[in-house]
Amino acid sequence: xxLSLVNxxxxxxxxxxxxxxxxALTQLGKRVLLCDFDPQANATSGLGVDKGGEKPTVYxxxxxxxxxxxxxxxxxxxxxxxxxxxxxxxxIELVSLDRREFRLKxxxxxxxxxxxxxxxxxxxxxxxxxxxxxxxxxxxxxxxQCEYYALEGLSDLLTTLRxxxxxxxxxxxxFGLVLTMYDGRTNLSMxxxxxxxxxxxxxxxxxxxxxxxxxxxxxxxxxxxxxYDKLSRGAESYLMLAEEIIKKS
Numbered sequence: 001x002x003l004s005l006v007n008x009x010x011x012x013x014x015x016x017x018x019x020x021x022x023x024a025l026t027q028l029g030k031r032v033l034l035c036d037f038d039p040q041a042n043a044t045s046g047l048g049v050d051k052g053g054e055k056p057t058v059y060x061x062x063x064x065x066x067x068x069x070x071x072x073x074x075x076x077x078x079x080x081x082x083x084x085x086x087x088x089x090x091x092i093e094l095v096s097l098d099r100r101e102f103r104l105k106x107x108x109x110x111x112x113x114x115x116x117x118x119x120x121x122x123x124x125x126x127x128x129x130x131x132x133x134x135x136x137x138x139x140x141x142x143x144x145q146c147e148y149y150a151l152e153g154l155s156d157l158l159t160t161l162r163x164x165x166x167x168x169x170x171x172x173x174x175f176g177l178v179l180t181m182y183d184g185r186t187n188l189s190m191x192x193x194x195x196x197x198x199x200x201x202x203x204x205x206x207x208x209x210x211x212x213x214x215x216x217x218x219x220x221x222x223x224x225x226x227x228y229d230k231l232s233r234g235a236e237s238y239l240m241l242a243e244e245i246i247k248k249s
Contacts, residue, residue, distance in 0.1 A: 012150075059084060130160075145180050
């Protein structure tokens with residue numbers, strides 16, 4: 001299954017979710033590939049891979065025609081197609097290429113049989129890179145921060161998804177929404193969670209990801225939370241979320 005993690009709002013826990021789920025699903029015995037499709041390359045460093053190295057990246061795959069398999073890096077927490085800063089200009093370079101919306105889809109196709117899950121960490125915007133990630137995905141996973149403006153950006157995202165479904169990828173659907181940065185002590189978090197569940201009945205995962213200091217510390221150590229502090233609330237939540245995803249798949 002190919003899942004794109006998408007939300008054009010930054011800071012919603014998208015990359016943390018991509019890295020943590022990769023590690024949690026791997027820990028549960030699944031074969032997982034994380035494709036870092038964000039020029040910031042935070043998912044790459046979050047799995048302990050140097051984002052400034054000489055290795056090929058997803059840029060070489062979608063622009064340079066490198067086979068995706070040749071860019072895969074194995075880590076103890078799952079496989080990775082790394083990103084790098086050169087991806088930032090790829091949106092402009094893609095414009096003149098044939099089948100520009102499907103470059104990532106066609107690159108990942110040969111790898112589908114090797115993995116139970118391919119997760120794509122999208123950039124926080126709705127432009128050509130994200131369009132590539134949506135065309136490549138079978139379904140999307142939407143992290144939603146339990147903050148005041150959470151629902152505001154979702155309507156833009158849904159408009160984009162409808163357009164992608166109509167024009168490029170008829171079978172794309174929302175796999176589920178993940179509530180992140182949840183603080184059970186505040187009314188706001190509870191209200192946002194209620195509101196999201198009301199707007200998306202049956203689509204919101206039961207597991208909520210709490211605000212957790214250890215979660216924000218883990219990336220600076222190049223470790224997923226399930227390794228950095230496996231007893232933390234953050235690690236336990238992502239393992240529960242991984243189990244929910246497996247059941248739902």
